[in-house]
């Protein structure tokens with residue numbers, strides 16, 4: 001037996017709100033060389049149909065997808081089974097977990113603690129880091145909205161990585177950082193480096209350290225009954241109430257005008273997040289991503305069925321019905 005096999009499998013959680021950039025960061029980790037160790041990836045999607053499994057660049061990695069719910073609550077048991085399974089079958093040294101954008105960090109930690117205590121694991125597991133990705137471009141506005149789960153992701157973060165910082169000027173970036181600082185733990189490090197020049201492996205190492213430091217502090221605080229990082233009190237925010245998702249089967253041909261119409265319809269109903277694959281006029285598929293009122297639609301080699309997942313507080317299926325018959329437009 002390799003001496004490594006007696007060490008716990010590291011669980012690294014890449015969290016953050018809907019569309020913050022979790023999958024993009026995960027792909028960066030893979031591209032920056034995380035693949036040197038044996039890595040497994042667990043994707044959790046709120047929508048009924050997974051999309052990220054086709055977007056993740058995971059050459060040779062084992063990947064599992066848990067869809068249609070959140071591992072911090074409704075899929076707790078499914079998650080634990082998945083971890084037991086992946087540890088036995090794939091023998092990873094590390095498991096990267098991408099929770100849904102609606103996961104509460106405290107609940108996630110509790111789920112992971114349950115997984116750590118499972119009997120009969122082929123190898124022990126332990127949480128190694130929890131990284132919170134926050135979209136810099138809408139942080140000020142989102143903090144104003146005070147969406148509970150968004151706030152909990154900032155308040156409980158051990159390390160924050162801002163995405164899309166290259167889209168802001170220095171004053172806007174400072175404003176975003178100040179707004180986050182007001183709600184985050186005082187010592188939290190906020191990484192503002194644009195992702196083009198960011199070394200994701202370095203960030204993961206910082207995140208590991210931050211998590212270990214916070215655990216130490218939490219243990220000290222436990223002794224004094226003041227544990228904030230593991231808020232077991234009644235005041236903690238955890239709610240997916242109000243959020244729902246639908247899956248549409250796009251048909252027809254999505255030229256730039258149709259994509260624009262879709263973008264407008266999503267914006268008009270205040271959609272939080274949409275993603276999927278749309279049929280393009282040339283017979284292929286477009287990888288569609290909608291966050292924050294803006295969308296991209298790029299040709300993709302994905303060969304599965306066309307699908308569109310829409311997540312929001314007021315998803316109006318009737319207003320989006322045209323997606324399933326775009327040829328009529």
Ligand SMILES: Nc1nc2c(ncn2[C@@H]2O[C@H](COP(=O)(O)OP(=O)(O)OP(=O)(O)O)[C@@H](O)[C@H]2O)c(=O)[nH]1
Nearest residue numbers: 017018019020021022023024025101163164195289
């Ligand atoms: N240029 C740039 N694009 C980004 C950045 N972060 C995210 N994106 C884009 O924003 C969109 C959403 O990013 P994802 O990585 O899919 O976000 P996510 O947090 O995984 O989304 P969900 O899993 O659906 O909650 C994609 O089109 C990304 O290419 C960034 O820092 N820079």
